[in-house]
Amino acid sequence: MKDDHQVNHVKISKGMKISDFIEEMGNTGVLGAGRVYRATKLLSEMIEDPELNIFLSVAGPMVPGGMRDIIADLIKKGIIKVIITSGANLTHDLLESFGGSHYRNYGFDDEKLHDSGMGRIGDIYTKSEDFEIFENEINHILEKIASETEITSIQEFIYHVGTQITDENSIIKAAADNNVPIYAPGIIDSMLGLQLWMFNQSKKLCLDAVADMHQLSDIVFESEKVGAVILGGGLPKHYALASNLLKGGVDAAIQITMDRSETGSLSGAPLEEAKSWAKARAGSNLVTVIGDATVLFPLILAGALDLVDSGENE
Secondary structure (H helix, E strand, O other): OOOOOOOOOOOOOOOOOHHHHHHHHHHHOOHHHHHHHHHHHHHHHHHHOOOEEEEEEEOOOOHHHHHHHHHHHHHHOOOOOEEEEOHHHHHHHHHHHOOOOOEOOOOOOHHHHHHOOEEEEOOEEEEHHHHHHHHHHHHHHHHHHHHHOOEEEHHHHHHHHHHOOOOOOOHHHHHHHOOOOEEOOOOOOOHHHHHHHHHOOOOOOEEEHHHHHHHHHHHHHHOOEEEEEEEOOHHHHHHHHHOOHHHOOEEEEEEEEOOOOOOOOOOOOOHHHHHHHOOEEEEEEEEEEEOOHHHHHHHHHHHHHHHHHHOOOO
16 A cells, blocks of 8 residues: 655656656655755745745855856746845856856866966856956946935945846846846945945945835835745845844745754754744745755756646646
């Protein structure tokens, strides 16, 4: 007799759809396979819920790691309503908007890389010549913004930058074009922040971090429900969850992280811990998947979109 609690073994067949593959992981139902399945199902339900606004939190080298088009497409399709990210991801988005690239297969001798004008992020590489172009282009944009205002919120600053970008693949441009606010509470800790500081040595363009909370709290309170998709941890994760604290927490969330919980770090904390702080509601649907977001999020998103397109959640 078959037991409904039985762990089934994954079956792979030629030509199977991504949603079929995810379903096989669900049939197994345990460990990482089970988590990927539950995250996929939850994301598809979040996308289909007209009352739920999705906040996307992005930490780590997601843009250098090949996730730029995915995030920009989520904005253009109206799937996400808010982005919270690091200044570094904004910097790397702009670097590509200005004609630069991210590179691979240059080896791991860091002293030689430095001597040849290259920087390394894991096995991703950048060229100093691309950053020189970035510095020149961003200063032109800073000049234009400063000619119109001396003090602005971080979100408004990013929006104004987006209006000056012509690259259709840019996350910042897509957000500006589609009225999706981007928040970057740690923006100063990035090359973009460094350029802003250098600009202020002779000019004036001040960012008001507190002002961001006015608009963000309005979005939270005007939303029937809020769901969070959290890639990585750190400040973007906390900002996404904490912004919902005064309303009792998020209604659903998916977290993909490589960090561990034993040290008490926020990045490695299981989402259930957020319930103790009212950053996630009692009874909220929460799934944490342990692994590399550049592998797992495209897989989970592709499966979720497949489920939505096929109407399998109905």
